[in-house]
Every structure is written in C-alpha cells, then in structure tokens.
Amino acid sequence: MKTVEIKLGVRTYPIYIGISLTHVGDYIKDKNITGKVLVITNTTVNKLYGDMVVDSITRSGFDVSITKIPDGEEYKTLDTVNGLYQVCMDNHLDRNSLIVALGGGVVGDIAGFVAATFMRGVPFMQVPTTLLSQVDSSIGGKVGVNHPESKNMIGAFYQPIMVFIDISTLKTLPEREFNSGLAEAIKYGIIRDKKYFTVLERDMTKIKALNIERVEYTVWRSCQIKKWVVELDEQETKGLRAILNYGHTIGHAIEAATNYKTYLHGEAVSIGMVCIAKIAKELKLLNSMWTHRIERILTRAELPITHKVSTNKIIEKLIFDKKVLNGKVRFVLTDGRPGRTVIKDDVPEALIRKVLEEQKV
Ligand SMILES: NC(=O)c1ccc[n+]([C@@H]2O[C@H](COP(=O)([O-])OP(=O)(O)OC[C@H]3O[C@@H](n4cnc5c(N)ncnc54)[C@H](O)[C@@H]3O)[C@@H](O)[C@H]2O)c1
Structure with missing residues (x-):
C-alpha cells in the first residue's frame, strides 16, 4: 500500500x-x-x-x-x-x-x-x-x-x-476506459516528469496487462504529480493548475464537436496531446524525437492519435471553449522537453488548422 x-x-x-x-x-x-x-x-x-x-x-x-x-x-x-x-x-x-x-x-x-x-x-x-x-x-x-x-x-x-x-x-473496467485513464497518466509525464514518461514507456506492456505492482506505481506517481499542482494552486487562481489541461483544450473541442459521442475523454485528450506536441514542434519548442515518442507511447496505450472530425467544427468549439480569455485560446505547450511547460495564448489559428488537418484521416 x-x-x-x-x-x-x-x-x-x-x-x-x-x-x-x-x-x-x-x-x-x-x-x-x-x-x-x-x-x-x-x-x-x-x-x-x-x-x-x-x-x-x-x-x-x-x-x-x-x-x-x-x-x-x-x-x-x-x-x-x-x-x-x-x-x-x-x-x-x-x-x-x-x-x-x-x-x-x-x-x-x-x-x-x-x-x-x-x-x-x-x-x-x-x-x-x-x-x-x-x-x-x-x-x-x-x-x-x-x-x-x-x-x-x-x-x-x-x-x-x-x-x-x-x-x-x-x-473489471472495460479496456477502452482503462486506456482513457492512461492518457491522463501519460499527460503527467509530459507536463511534469520526463523520467516518469520514460518509465511509462518502459512499463507500458506490463501496465496494459494489469501488472498490479506497475499499475500501483503509475497511480501513485500520477497522484504525486496532481498533488504538486493542487497544493500550489488549489482553486486554479495562480495559473499553475491550468497545466493539467495539457492536450485538453483541443481534446475538449473534439469531444464537443462530436457531441461527446465518438470519443471517450482520454481518447480526445490523446488526439489533443499529439496535436499540441506538433504545434510545439512547429513553434520550435519541441523536437521531432519527442513528438515521435509522444505519438508512440499513446499508440502503445491503444489510444487514438488521429481523428475524423471536421477541422472547422473543432475550431468553432475551440473559440467557445471556456478557457477563452479575451477572445484568445490558451494552450499548454511543452517547453523544450517533457517536464517543462509554457502557456501560450497567441498560437496562430492557421497553425492549429494545419496540425488538425495533418492528424485527420
Ligand atoms: N473533478 C475532476 O477534477 C475531473 C477530472 C477529470 C475528469 N472529470 C470527470 O470525470 C468524468 C469521467 O470519468 P470516468 O472516465 O471515470 O468515466 P465514468 O465515471 O463514466 O466511468 C466510465 C464507465 O466505467 C464504469 N465503471 C466504473 N468503474 C468500473 C469498474 N471498476 N469496473 C467496470 N466498470 C466500471 C462506469 O459505470 C462507466 O460506465 C467526466 O464527467 C469528467 O468531466 C472530473
């Protein structure tokens, strides 16, 4: 325990x-x-x-x-x-x-x-x-x-x-629901702890096979990272808690654009995390080795990294996202490598469109 x-x-x-x-x-x-x-x-x-x-x-x-x-x-x-x-x-x-x-x-x-x-x-x-x-x-x-x-x-x-x-x-949890939770665990690695990300890469097969010791570690490490954020910014007034929204801004828009019927939350977040990693790459905040590793770990978790949703619909929902501040959409991006984040509200719409189109199948 x-x-x-x-x-x-x-x-x-x-x-x-x-x-x-x-x-x-x-x-x-x-x-x-x-x-x-x-x-x-x-x-x-x-x-x-x-x-x-x-x-x-x-x-x-x-x-x-x-x-x-x-x-x-x-x-x-x-x-x-x-x-x-x-x-x-x-x-x-x-x-x-x-x-x-x-x-x-x-x-x-x-x-x-x-x-x-x-x-x-x-x-x-x-x-x-x-x-x-x-x-x-x-x-x-x-x-x-x-x-x-x-x-x-x-x-x-x-x-x-x-x-x-x-x-x-x-x-007893259906596998799709389990995978959806894994998306959030992977998110913690990306936003806070490069080493944890690497451990998840190493352990993915065991975690998927429900190796109790490895799943327990995953839950424990994830809880520790959430603890760190919550203790510093309990009521989301200091800006830090927003980093938990990594991949969620686009993820929420995808969920809303599909009336919450096509993707589970973690699945939409998975697509959102890949999109945001690619946006970070275009902005020279992340290199292609990392975007590739992010895509790979999500694929190994059997999470979707591509979508079939109209780009216009996603953009429309992004604009109505509750995190819109003064008409600007705020994105949590990796800054240099997993473990470091930066929040940007000036990501060009054209870049968001380009990446959403690239991920569309
Ligand atoms: N409060 C927060 O900080 C926060 C953060 C993230 C998400 N959420 C909310 O969480 C909700 C999603 O939660 P979720 O993904 O757990 O979905 P859920 O609660 O709908 O559970 C998913 C499905 O699994 C079933 N289930 C639950 N435990 C099971 C088990 N052990 N064995 C078999 N079936 C089981 C449920 O009955 C349900 O059908 C959303 O409403 C989202 O907004 C809240």
Missing part, C-alpha cells in the same frame, strides 16, 4: 493506494464520523462492488445506506443532484454523516457536489474505480455537474476527507 497526502492546511487528506475495498469501513472508523454513511454509486458499479463496500462499512459499526444513479455522463445533471438531495433528506444525513462516492469520475463529481452543497457541506470520501478517476478526478476537489450548454459548468472546489483506491477494481 502506498499513501500520498494532499497538504491543504485544515483540508489536508490522504490518498490510500493499493488497498482492498473490504477495508473501507476500517478507514472510515479512523475519521470522526458519528452519523449515517450514504454510499452514492451507479447501477454498473453497484453490481460489482456495492455489497462489498456496504458490508465493510456495516462491519465497522456504521448505519449505512446505498443509492444508485443511472450510468452515464448524460446523468451528470442538476436533476440527478436534486434526486440525491431527497435521498440525503430521507436518510436524515447531517454534518456528522459521510457521503462515499463509489465509482468513476461521473459518480465522484456528482456525489462530491451533493456533499459540498447539502446542508452547506457534509464530509465525503472518494472511492474511485476507473483509472481516470484514480489518477485524476478523485483528487483535487473539483466537483460538479454539466449544464445543458457546457460541460462541468456548475460546481465547487470541495476536498474529500480521504481517497481510497483499490487497484484491483480495474480488472
């Missing part, structure tokens, strides 16, 4: 990595929870892990209930949140209670938002079960839901009291 601590003063919390879901209850016992425990999950994850988690929490002496939301990003809405507020009321939750988010990023974002807002804040715990949520969304306190016109538009910064990661849950 590995631990990473997110140090945020009174909001400091541990991430436990490589521990069985059967121990969730033991870890809750160590926290000052005296009220009810409500597990929020979805229908898919409930079938796989619902009983295991509820049994564990019951064994530790808590009064626990579980509620399921339907599976899917389309349910990440205020309507779902409203339904969950009713469940909180029916279960008489109070500020001594605990909300446990059991599932991927969708469940984590929704349950976290309910916890942040019900009675102005109830303690909550993340139990992420997808690779993406284990390396990214369960850490850092961004919680929220989608607005019909824009993703993640409604939300808050609300830190969990702990993150509990059971790597073995990844065994």
